[in-house]
Amino acid sequence: MSAISPAPLLDVTALRRLFPIRRSFADVLTRRSHAVHAVDAVSFTLNPGEILALVGESGCGKSTTGRLIVRLDTATSGAIRFRGHDVTHLGSAALKQFRRQAQIIFQNPFEAFDSRQTIAASLQQVLHIHDIGTQQERQARIVAALAGAGIVPAGDFLSRYPHELSGGQLQRIATVRVMLLEPNLLIADEPVSMLDVSVRAEILNQLLDLRGSRQMAIVFITHDIAVARYMADRIAVMYLGAFAEIGPVDDVIENPQHPYTKALLSHTLPIGDEVIGEPLEIPGDPPTPIDLGVGCRFADRCPFAFERCRMETPRLQPVDPRRQVACHLMDD
Amino acid sequence: MNQTRSLLTLNHLSVAYRTSRGAVQAVQDLDLSVPAGRSVGLVGESGSGKSTIAAAILRLLPENAAITGGSIAFNGVDLATLSDAELNRTWRWREIAMVFQKSLAALSPVNRIHDQLNDILRQHEPALREAERDARLSDLLRAVHLSDRVLHSYPFELSGGMMQRTMIALGLLCNPPFLILDEATTALDVITQAQILREVNRLKQEYNLTALIISHDVGVINATTDAVAVLYAGQLMEVAPKRRFFAAPAHPYSRALIASVPRLSGPRQRLAAIPGNLPDLLDPPPGCRFAPRCPYVTPRCSTAVPPLYDLGDGQFVRCVLFESRPIAHPAEETMA
């Protein structure tokens, strides 16, 4: 890292998560196990206040990556450094400290709240767990945070139960809840995909505002490239557990390099008179990433694949100082 | 838009749900017609009543829901007045078929695809021999680019995309003139969704289908329809030819809806959120149901439900902002 660029907030190196599975009786007998390569050698850095979008189809490993970062799951190998400290294998006490600074919000706001607790109790609990403030201070902090997010009057919401609120309201409160701890890093895992179109913008804007006011970095996980474009500074396209390419959002969208990125963009549905261009046809569905051998993960569906693609796994390589692509076509 | 024969005409259709806390007017006084050979998109958020409309057309409303007014004219016959037996014999699937959302659960999980499709076909074509039915099934699958292997599979053995193609094949089973697609591609990945939508467009041509396409996703609507009807909280807010809808949406809600969707191109401006929440349909606001969230709200918006105003070129809007325009009489004319 050169002196001029700031030290990264998050530095993920060769992160891997394999889920072992035994598929047959023979496997059980021979104690042979297969592995789902959910996340395979993912590396990236994230600067304070930066938003990185992880984009890909379902099962591509983007959510697993998010969970690994906040240590809801533990990596099989690789390292996660947060502010220079290795957090890959923290013990429970240190983990609690880390979690205060790295938070996650999920897709389904209804599952994020205990249905038997009032909103007030849910919010109080977060502060209580991290031992922040007295009862009164906590109350004041909660009301202020809700007001800051435009949820007013706060009293109207605090005494209610989750089922009395809409999905949009709950997701906004879920966001407020993680903000109570003033984290430096937020993993937002498809935070708007279950919400109605009209309320999505509210959540997205809320997150952007928080980034602006708090210099909070966000890993924004989404399947929707348009949403990614709206939110992110940089974008990483994932396919079968690995990055296909990563770079500044406009560069990637306007000039996709990896064939998969091209396919993804060309299949995005236009709105109104938007012009997307001819779809790049790729056959079949993404396979399950079990026991991946060598070669490019996308080779079987890639219209440009050649011999080398099946012989050698392409590495993520810089095509310009801010952009990296994992494709043998780039070598030409 | 040209005056074409309307295949399906919803006239002042109202549907209400009975709940423990009172009646919910899910669809209120809805007028809509789908001309033969065209695709009409029904766009709206959750709770807008769009799936209720689909269920009402096939008379599949749950036990606690009922058509409380209006008619569903299909080829001149009011489906709302028919008995279950009549619907089963003549209308369901033979005339109107449907592709459902959540397609993975749309067939029985413990029976093979072949057995289920065959069972359905036998209901409608009892005269066919077994071999003829099998041939029909194979043909259909080929039409949606699936192999015969699918027939011998169980639903869980198929990917989301394959299952959705199967459901489209099922929809075409009896060669119906009219197909309803209810959020048919919602759960699919981007690439699969786009592929299937292109297939739907092709099949519409091939089978000369009239379609009602229901989605919350303006992208899907854009990709598949000729005209768009916008629903909000059970009220029809606007009907417009597709191009017109995207280029010049008239209703404040339509405008907000389009403005709230992030784009893949163009300037990256701050998305306009629609403040507030959907109204409580147990106690809906009087008059225009969008009024509480509308930036252009006037006192008159709450006094009565505005009529549909005819903006010309097939565009109709239910908003007092357009009161200078003539009031449309959808019962007498064909829209879209």
Place this chain on the structure above:
Amino acid sequence: MGRYVGRQLLTIIPTILLSVVLNFALLHAAPGDPARIYAGFDTATNDQIAAVRHELGLDKPLPLQFALYVNQILHGNLGESFAYHRPVLPVIFERLPATLLLTITSAIIAVILGALLAAVAARRTFSKVDFGLSFASYTFYAMPSFWLGLILILVFASKLHWFPTSGMHDVRAGYTGYRNVLDVGKHLILPVLTLVLVQTPIYYRITRASVAEQQREDYITTFRATGMSEQRIFRRYALRNALLPTVTVFGLSLGYVITGSALVEIVFGWPGIGRLTLDAVFQRDYPLLLGIYLILAVTVSLAILLTDLVYAVLDPRIRLR
């Protein structure tokens, strides 16, 4: 399918091993001294008790006792009953058939009856039939089996003289051949009825809830939309799907029924394993108890395996995955 069966079979082994360890630990942790019980309550002197303790090997350190026991099992020997001074296996196998006859008969009748009634009720939601069946199911579910058994004895044996009060045979008549079969059948009716009455509500309620849930499934809507009649949908699709949880519960409850039928066996003087177990508990007959638990663990595991197989036949998702 073969792979599936193999996998299920393999899971049985650790289950059984674990049950051996747990049973041994629990038995020895429970209060009560077998030596004192064998020596006799009224008359035993402390010397006699000590002698018995030595004879039974209970004076050895517990880990050694466990090691000896495991070694024994591995040699296919379940040991000798403290009380009966006979190898444990024949003692158990003398009693197991009576229990299996009672419990399997009642469980099968209960599951069929429960599912049938549930199907009837579910097709007539909120009707008088539905209400009546639900009420009856709660009533019988809440009834203690031994109490119900006694009531049945009072009514059908003592009052009406339709059936014998208890036992498995008419000992006075001492029938043989087919008349013996009829005789056992006659004795079987009341205890089976008792178990059926207390078990049917479980299956009824599971199936009833499951049928109701299936009615809301998407595929039901699909079939309705295709113009299929309600009856056909129910018969061909909803019921089969609805039976899946019932089958699971059936497998799980078989274990419960076999061990839980002890009270019914006592009330009806039925010579089954449940009563043998209870006697063995009171006598702290460790080898016999461990043997019974082991055999039950195997039996129940096999029963569950069997239901799993039935489930797999009914549900391809299990079979083919």
Place this chain on the structure above:
Amino acid sequence: MMHRAAILTSLQRPDPQAVATFEAVVRAGRFSRRDLIRKGILLGLSTPAIAGILASCGGSSPTSTPGSGGTTAPAAASTSPATAAVAPSSAAATTTGTSGAAASTGAKGGSGTLVVSNSGDLKTFNPDFQIDDNGYIVHSNLYNTMVVLDDDYNIIPELAKQWKVAADGLSITFTLVSGAKWHDGQPVTAADCKYTIEQILAQKGAPGKDNLSAIKSVDTPDDTTVVFNLSAPSAPLLGFLGWYGTFILPKHIYDGSDWTKNPANQKPIGSGPFKFVSYKTGDNINLEANKDYWGEGPYLDKVIFRIIPDANTATQAFLNGEVDFVNGPTPPLSQVPALQQTPGVKVDIKTYPSVYYLGCNMKKEPTSKIEVRKAISQAIDRQQVVAKALSGFGSVATTFYTDVIAWAADKQPDAQVPQYDKAAAAAALDAAGYPAKGGSRFKLTFPYFTASPQYGDMAQVVKENLKAIDVDVDLVALEIGAWQDRTQKGDYDVSLLDGFQGPDPANLKNRVGTGGGINFWFYSNPDVDKALDDGAKATDQKTRQDKYYAVQRQLAKDLPIIPLAGVKIPRPYHDNVTGLYFTEAKGKTGLNRFTLTKVGKK
């Protein structure tokens, strides 16, 4: 006993003609044993004389009352202790027990099948190596003992037709009946007795071992003579010989094998009136008449024991005619009055040599204080205990030892238990420093075991009675094994117990002697221990009585246990069944030996 002795001595001259007629009747085998004896007595024949006639006639087995020789031991006759046969008043005299039967009569079986309910499975058909309550009635019908106790705990002959105690009390010589056979046809000989006794003595855990420990060696001069050589005179020995765990086993079957594993333990070969047919565990035990039985009877063709663990079910099976006689489980006491009213049903209510008593923890305050124990005794309304908890099937206990074994039961005022006096109890506790502050003086933990419903009911009555003097009681219901563990640890204040106190008061040692097997109360008094030891060793009846009276007087002073009620057990049977052991006249084998030889159906 008194009345019989009186009759025997008052009739001196029998009419020869009547005796001849009597002989003829016996030969014809037309009378039951009971009738024979009654008639014989009326003829003025002494019991040995009747026995002699019967023996000479080859008639059915009569019985003998001990000490009824008429010439000796009047004191013994009046108290009729189980030890009388061993220890007549004069140390110099020897006594002879007699038995008449030598061979069986022709009248065996013929009166059908008797179905008896039994509360559980027997453990094994070997009756001698472990305690087996459920097996006792079965063993009694398959095997014989050398001597038998009658209903009043007198010793009467069985395999041993007579016996002689040496003047020094250090040996007893038994003469066996001749003609007794094992079920496999082999003769019963002195060798079988020797084998059995030696086997019992060689096994540490055998229930009979301690009771017979006075026996040093056994000699068998010939096939019908058995001599016990004793290490010291033992008064209770003969009584114990007719007690648990002393059934004579066939040497030719058992010798040289591990008697716990012999195949005969599953297919028994005995010498008793019934032969083993089959055993379906948990269901029934099937016995048939031994047509070659050496003694009286049996008159039944078959006895089937049906195993019915639940008391309610057993009662219903009985009422339904599936069972003829409820040996066990005891019917719920509350149902007994209704049974008594049922036509065709008879209920015998037997006083059992057992007393329900409350035991007090002697190691722990407050029950370690005599004032407290006395107050507890006074606080309990025993009438209420009998009426409420026992439905009237019991008797108020005023002393420590069962009335059934009358010679040993001290009824003197010194041995009386403090009786119900609520005011006195309260006052005593006030004085002892336990004022009723806030309505509670102290709290007692009262664990009891749940073997029979009476226990819970009695504990409840005790709790209510103690509450009336402001003592709180915490009742804790436990399974018997758990109860044992808890009481042995001393984790209680009071608890409840009963149990068989026969056949000899020597058994009290286990109950109240220091370190006794069921002395759960940690009671230890050297005076009591010494009196118990002396009582067991003494051969003189009067001396023994004195020792055991002394024990009871000391118990009345110390009150480690507080007697509540005597035990009465109802046994229902259908009136077409006659001759059950308890329906026989007193003086016949009774409750202590559940032999069914004499049962027949009308």
